Amino acid sequence: MLLAMMAYVWVLYYPQALFQHSLTHRNITVYSETKIDSRWKNVIDQSLSLIQDSELIETQPKINVFLVANSKYRRLESLLARPVLAKASQNNVFLNGDIYLNRIRIRGPVLEMHLIRTLAHEMTHCLENARYGMSSTALDWKREGYAEYISHLRDRTAPDYRLSTLLEQYESHIADSGSSSEWMKISDGVLVPPLYVRWRLLVEYLMDVKGMSYDQIRTTSVSDAEVYYELRQMIKQKNGK
Structure with missing residues (x-):
């Protein structure tokens, strides 16, 4: 046996x-x-x-x-x-x-x-x-957010792409569908769990705005909620709200 x-x-x-x-x-x-x-x-x-x-x-x-x-x-x-x-x-x-x-x-x-x-x-x-x-202890928001960040390279480097637009799209989806929604359409033929969109937003903000490496993200003690709040505050300031 x-x-x-x-x-x-x-x-x-x-x-x-x-x-x-x-x-x-x-x-x-x-x-x-x-x-x-x-x-x-x-x-x-x-x-x-x-x-x-x-x-x-x-x-x-x-x-x-x-x-x-x-x-x-x-x-x-x-x-x-x-x-x-x-x-x-x-x-x-x-x-x-x-x-x-x-x-x-x-x-x-x-x-x-x-x-x-x-x-x-x-x-x-x-x-x-x-x-x-394989025994990596990185939190899901870091691991999955980073994988989403990397796999959406072409979206992120498109001339008309804005991080703030993706954040608005995510928040609009949550407002319309609720936090229990399983899938979110972010572009033609691309469906992603809403949580993965949120986690990508966090990693993208930390890497592209704050200049952190993934090694640094893995070891930071800052929570996903704190990063999300900081991201939203930055977007509000840029929009003059």
Whole structure:
């Protein structure tokens, strides 16, 4: 029984043998039970271009991407865990949805998300795992906020982008939908949990306005509520309110 349990856990952490097909491009290997479309190379290139902005990229590991929807791996994992659309563990990214490469989307039972941003978000967690270890004690608002900050590089660097506009969009969504709302649309085809938007706002403020590094954010004792208050005060002063 013990050996069977150990084998089960091993397969969950190192599931490569469960997949018949793989495609390696740069430092990323995609695994699937069906033949892998060559357009994945473009998805990898675009995802890597987003995470190049991360200060953690110096520890960039080799990353495995597993397409687990309707796979043997997902059926094994279901004995222990509820399905999520995307997650990262060690240097592994698990995508549990239908992939539409023509529209660059990943669709789960409940929602559809942007494939490249989703992959870049999970890759950022892999970078963090490589730098700080799997037992990282960083709070969710720091870890998830940083992954959102990195994966939305193109939005943040667009000529017409303003941090204050995203804050207004977030607060308007909360006012209209309530704090229990599960998803928030921040741009075409991009749905994000509202909390992730809030956490990205905090990290973006600390990094782009206050000039903090992610290492500094991880070790700061300032709470998310204090950072949010400070951000709102700064925006009010700029708007002369």
